[in-house]
Amino acid sequence: MAIALNTLVEEADRFLNAARIQDYCPNGLQVEGRPHVSRIVTGVTASQALLDAAVEAEADVILVHHGYFWKGENPCVVGMKQRRLKTLLVNDISLLAYHLPLDVHPEVGNNVQLARQLDITVEGPLDPDNPRVVGLVGSLTEPMTAGDFARRVRDVLGREPLLVEGERMISRVGWCTGGGQGYIDQAIAAGVDAYLTGEVSEQTIHSARENGVSFIAAGHHATERYGVQALGDYLARRFAIEHLFIDCANPA
Incomplete structure (x- = not known):
């Protein structure tokens, strides 16, 4: 079963009450991909390793706690940032990220x-x-x-x-x-x-x-591995879509 991307985003925003929480980054849809969703991959951080694993898993949406576009960072799309965004855009995958709303x-x-x-x-x-x-x-x-x-x-x-x-x-x-x-x-x-x-x-x-x-x-x-998994499970149950958590090991 597939649902509209905007339906998924609206429910995640509503469920987390994201609009009412001041944060250091934008919460919600950070990169827009294909218009319909049947499979979500979740992970802690939208690292290149997670993006590559999500491409391999044929994800429509990557849902993370640590996304992109943090306050004070260099806005230029070069180097690591260019490679990450290119992976999402070339593969038509959406990036959905929630920071403080997923903490609280x-x-x-x-x-x-x-x-x-x-x-x-x-x-x-x-x-x-x-x-x-x-x-x-x-x-x-x-x-x-x-x-x-x-x-x-x-x-x-x-x-x-x-x-x-x-x-x-x-x-x-x-x-x-x-x-x-x-x-x-x-x-x-x-x-x-x-x-x-x-x-x-x-x-x-x-x-x-x-x-x-x-x-x-x-x-x-x-x-911080458990909140995004729980959110992914909630959305998967709510819309009868697939959810896969991918843990990219990080010793820090």
């Missing part, structure tokens, strides 16, 4: 989906007074050591995380997928035992150590 969504969002993977019960936002902080806070079913929690993260995400081990058992966790290390101060203020994100900065280590909380950096790519 209460059903298919990266943060909610990561909580489900790690068996964390969501309690609410990491910083209720600041909606731009997209992280969450929640609790584990049973308290565990930082080492045990890090091993759970490793087993689920398939990647050895960086661990700064605090002194206390972990029962309350704050997290923000991707590059959320700058929110560690909000996590500390929220009274968590551990803070989990994708990346780490030099000062993050000091903040964790000096405030007695555990910190885990589990990888930007690894922590």
Whole structure:
């Protein structure tokens, strides 16, 4: 079964409430391809590797979390950007991308989906007074050591995380997928035992150590694999079309 491209885009925009979220890039349809869709390929980032795999999979639409046209980037269509866009245009494939709308969504969002993977019960936002902080806070079913929690993260995400081990058992966790290390101060203020994100900065280590909380950096790519899969599954069910997630490995 095939549906109109504009029908798919309108539903994704509506479902994610994309128009109401200020972002660093355009959300929604970034490159227009053929007018009808029967197969979606999803992935974390619209890299050349993903584009090539999607061409091989005969995709009509590539749906990603990290798309193109970021604020402040060089707008010239040269080099890597030219090759990526040429791949889409020559093969008549659409690129659909959602950044912050896919981080914050209460059903298919990266943060909610990561909580489900790690068996964390969501309690609410990491910083209720600041909606731009997209992280969450929640609790584990049973308290565990930082080492045990890090091993759970490793087993689920398939990647050895960086661990700064605090002194206390972990029962309350704050997290923000991707590059959320700058929110560690909000996590500390929220009274968590551990803070989990994708990346780490030099000062993050000091903040964790000096405030007695555990910190885990589990990888930007690894922590953001689940939202786009959930969105792809939703659209596939909604319109009875095919969906294939392709994971292009990235150690960062």
